[in-house]
Amino acid sequence: MGVREAVSGAERAKVVVEGVSKQFTRRGEALPVLADVDLEVHKGEFLCILGPSGCGKSTLLNIIAGFEKPSTGRVTIEGEVVRGPDPRRVFVFQEYGIFPWASVWDNVALGLRRMTDKGEQHDIVQKTIDLVGLSGFERSYPRELSGGMKQRVEVARALAVSPDVIYMDEPFGALDSLTRLTMRSELIRIWESEEKTILFVTHDVDESIQLAERVVVMSARPGRIADIVEVGLPHPRDLGSPEYGRIKNRLYELLGVEHSV
Amino acid sequence: MVWPFVVIAVALVVHGVSRRWPDLVQQIVMPLGVAAIGVALWQIGCDMSGTDIFPTPWDTVLAFGDIIESDRLLGDSIASLYRVTWGFVLATMCAVPVGLVVGWSTRSFWAMNPIIQGLRPISPIAWIPIAILWFGIGDGAGVFLIFLSSFFPICVGTMAGVRNISLVHQRSAANFGVHGFELMRRVVLPGAMPQIITSLRIALGVAWLVIVAAEMVGMDSGLGYLINDARNMGSRYDLVVATMIVIGLIGIVLDLLIRRLETFEEVKWGYVKQ
Numbered sequence: 289m290g291v292r293e294a295v296s297g298a299e300r301a302k303v304v305v306e307g308v309s310k311q312f313t314r315r316g317e318a319l320p321v322l323a324d325v326d327l328e329v330h331k332g333e334f335l336c337i338l339g340p341s342g343c344g345k346s347t348l349l350n351i352i353a354g355f356e357k358p359s360t361g362r363v364t365i366e367g368e369v370v371r372g373p374d375p376r377r378v379f380v381f382q383e384y385g386i387f388p389w390a391s392v393w394d395n396v397a398l399g400l401r402r403m404t405d406k407g408e409q410h411d412i413v414q415k416t417i418d419l420v421g422l423s424g425f426e427r428s429y430p431r432e433l434s435g436g437m438k439q440r441v442e443v444a445r446a447l448a449v450s451p452d453v454i455y456m457d458e459p460f461g462a463l464d465s466l467t468r469l470t471m472r473s474e475l476i477r478i479w480e481s482e483e484k485t486i487l488f489v490t491h492d493v494d495e496s497i498q499l500a501e502r503v504v505v506m507s508a509r510p511g512r513i514a515d516i517v518e519v520g521l522p523h524p525r526d527l528g529s530p531e532y533g534r535i536k537n538r539l540y541e542l543l544g545v546e547h548s549v
Numbered sequence: 550m551v552w553p554f555v556v557i558a559v560a561l562v563v564h565g566v567s568r569r570w571p572d573l574v575q576q577i578v579m580p581l582g583v584a585a586i587g588v589a590l591w592q593i594g595c596d597m598s599g600t601d602i603f604p605t606p607w608d609t610v611l612a613f614g615d616i617i618e619s620d621r622l623l624g625d626s627i628a629s630l631y632r633v634t635w636g637f638v639l640a641t642m643c644a645v646p647v648g649l650v651v652g653w654s655t656r657s658f659w660a661m662n663p664i665i666q667g668l669r670p671i672s673p674i675a676w677i678p679i680a681i682l683w684f685g686i687g688d689g690a691g692v693f694l695i696f697l698s699s700f701f702p703i704c705v706g707t708m709a710g711v712r713n714i715s716l717v718h719q720r721s722a723a724n725f726g727v728h729g730f731e732l733m734r735r736v737v738l739p740g741a742m743p744q745i746i747t748s749l750r751i752a753l754g755v756a757w758l759v760i761v762a763a764e765m766v767g768m769d770s771g772l773g774y775l776i777n778d779a780r781n782m783g784s785r786y787d788l789v790v791a792t793m794i795v796i797g798l799i800g801i802v803l804d805l806l807i808r809r810l811e812t813f814e815e816v817k818w819g820y821v822k823q
Contacts, residue, residue: 355723378725
């Protein structure tokens with residue numbers, strides 16, 4: 289953290305969310321989903337957005353990624369207003385956004401299809417597939433892979449274009465708990481080596497503490513930021529440490545959940 | 550009466566064999582058994598009614614010799630297949646692009662869908678007078694009718710396939726800057742492909758039904774015409790039934806051929822449960 293703190297706040301900001309609110313209209317009735325969200329994400333930061341289901345955390349991420357328009361407010365990335373999705377910032381979906389009709393190789397190569405240097409393209413695709421541990425499955429199709437492997441393909445597809453920012457919407461939600469743990473530690477390994485800015489939406493308190501540098505806790509109806517909690521523990525994180533327990537208590541308290549059952 | 554004992558004996562044998570070779574029984578012995586029962590009922594029906602017009606199974610076998618010898622079978626089969634092939638291929642070439650565009654673009658969906666849904670329920674058979682008016686008696690009318698009967702199932706199936714493409718795939722494509730023609734080729738077409746293939750299968754089945762009817766009414770060659778001809782020339786119902794069997798067999802072969810499309814790696818995902 290030392291070096292990063294030396295840089296001033298304005299320079300560090302990568303993604304800036306200013307006064308964003310969102311409402312849907314259902315049967316002529318306005319339904320507020322997000323109210324007045326302000327947020328700054330630092331360059332190279334791993335930020336988790338934590339909240340109960342229905343708190344608008346996915347909507348917030350979709351607005352930041354440019355898939356949905358905010359009702360009020362705006363999102364800027366390095367000073368540039370977000371008007372739609374952009375290949376420099378890649379979204380990893382929970383329900384497998386990879387194409388089932390394309391092989392692992394073709395899925396990972398999607399963002400590199402316009403590269404003229406085919407040799408270099410080949411090297412990047414192979415390197416990325418190796419990075420997520422899918423060597424040997426290049427010619428496989430998604431339906432032949434397990435849930436965890438499909439999610440690795442999606443992460444590889446995102447990494448292949450070396451994006452500045454990766455958005456992840458509960459990417460490991462559909463996986464079993466052991467696979468989820470493995471995927472988390474691999475994601476941290478990749479984040480540490482590739483220095484990406486990652487915005488990660490989850491409803492899992494442990495997941496947010498294991499991954500994030502800062503956890504943005506949201507409350508529901510309409511969704512707003514309850515507080516932002518610094519984790520500040522070095523990786524690999526000790527799940528049994530008193531500091532971990534303290535943060536966990538704080539997050540549960542913010543979520544308003546009684547967790548000592 | 551010996552029959553009850555024969556039936557019981559056969560049942561016992563089948564039961565015994567099915568325990569030892571269950572696959573063999575399920576896939577070969579049972580279907581053949583059902584077919585044999587069907588043929589037996591056919592024969593019994595002929596015997597009991599004492600008909601001299603409707604052919605027995607054996608009459609039908611002999612009739613195959615007649616139609617093969619007269620060179621009609623091959624020529625008429627080719628005539629029917631020719632019309633179906635051209636009508637079907639032309640319909641596919643038109644219906645798939647139209648379905649892709651109309652399914653994808655909301656604006657063209659609103660513009661085109663009512664017309665498509667309005668024309669779709671009109672039986673291709675109802676078009677026969679118009680087909681003959683425009684193309685005369687011959688291949689042109691047949692190709693036109695098959696085009697019509699194939700176009701709507703393929704177009705509607707393609708539209709449905711496109712509209713079923715999941716939001717995450719659309720967003721993935723948008724995220725990686727896939728637009729325009731490339732979007733059609735890389736996402737919309739492959740995403741709709743399993744349903745397109747299903748609609749091709751349905752359309753080909755319908756086409757094979759329609760061509761026989763069309764040839765019976767408004768053409769002077771083809772398997773449908775052969776059936777009509779056989780009846781008109783001295784009530785040769787043995788030839789009628791033999792031709793019907795040929796029509797059924799060709800239909801099965803056509804379906805088997807088009808089902809090969811379902812085995813490609815690019816579309817298998819659409820047919821297996823995830």
